[in-house]
Amino acid sequence: MKNIQLIISYRGTNYCGWQVQPNGVTVQEVIMRAIKDLTGEAVNLTGSGRTDAGVHALGQSANFFTASTIPPEGWYRALNTRLPADIRVIHSRECHPDFHSRYHAKGKSYLYKILASPVASPFLADLAFHVNRTLDWAAMEEAAASFLGEHDFTAFMASGSSIKTTIRTIFEISFSNNDDLWEMTFTGNGFLYNMVRIMAGTLYEVGYGRLKAQDIAAIIAGKDRSKAGITAPAHGLYLKEVYY
């Protein structure tokens, strides 16, 4: 048996997220079905973590065990012939038999895209959070600095989540833009449920003045979800890369 790692990009719009679930089609099940079409094997495809309905991926990582003779570097091409156009495997390789996409992840980066313009774009309807406001990006960058380092991010976790520890380390948050389309990239050793979307929503509220950059440290320290900003919509979020 070979352990094959896939790097996968998908447009999440038409899926109920990554993970197999009873009500609706998911990215994981569509790929597992394509593997079964190719080899007859009912494999278990292990992703680096879930993504919610409507969330996109540029580089989701997943692995599975197969007895197939398909060359490891050929899997991406073989799968793409069986997958819908909104899911593409961009790379495949054989990895160590012990490799586990979730347990061995040392970090992840996510993009959050905001289109700040008077008129939305017909091309970005499901691909960026459109806001009809002018945002103060300098204030947002200043606010983002407060997230860096190791913190208890309880205030930035969907309430009701059960998890062993709420401590996470953020390595970097960077901003870039192309005209009115902004990207915020969050890189850390892990993220709590909805954490990137709540950080993005909080930065957005700094951007239009409901919160101040200087408020962030106290919001983190207070561990009260209700003091942070909105959960920014799923369709602005992209899982960019998983680090091992």
Added chain:
Amino acid sequence: MKNIQLIISYRGTNYCGWQVQPNGVTVQEVIMRAIKDLTGEAVNLTGSGRTDAGVHALGQSANFFTASTIPPEGWYRALNTRLPADIRVIHSRECHPDFHSRYHAKGKSYLYKILASPVASPFLADLAFHVNRTLDWAAMEEAAASFLGEHDFTAFMASGSSIKTTIRTIFEISFSNNDDLWEMTFTGNGFLYNMVRIMAGTLYEVGYGRLKAQDIAAIIAGKDRSKAGITAPAHGLYLKEVYY
């Protein structure tokens, strides 16, 4: 009556082109219906020209006459509340009573997008022509120079078109890229039916070596459609701007 000009952006994927037709929903009819919803008027919305099914627009221009008291600069916002997310009016203004979107157009520019990469992008499935080849962009730029100026473009028109003159002037063709996604911008005083798509398809064939840059002048002179390249697919084409 006021003569209102609209500048319109749309994702053409879900429409049978711009112009009202019996079989399928068009962009023109959706906007006319939105105007009727707002004012009760059954207006005739005159576009600068047709776009085919699947073709997109960044700046289609259209005008209509209305007795409504909606302020001219407010039309774009009023219409956007009634339009689907894949059609956005980005600008509106009152223009001279004689202004006609088609007759008065002095020129147009179109974009053609090509994604040249081993793997397609889930985000560009309907938004760029994906080719699994390495293209020689320098040769394509050299070839494009042959299109510049005034020529009889019969070889670059869909066969069977009936038209007064097949002479057109190309002012500029420019190339730009963001990684593997290339944009070719064609600006001219007008374009024959399918002309941009055939020029783009011909440049593509230069890019992978089936045609040579030096062939283009003879293909233009020969006025034989069968000697030019393929008609590149509609979903790579964008009407960028109309000049008056």
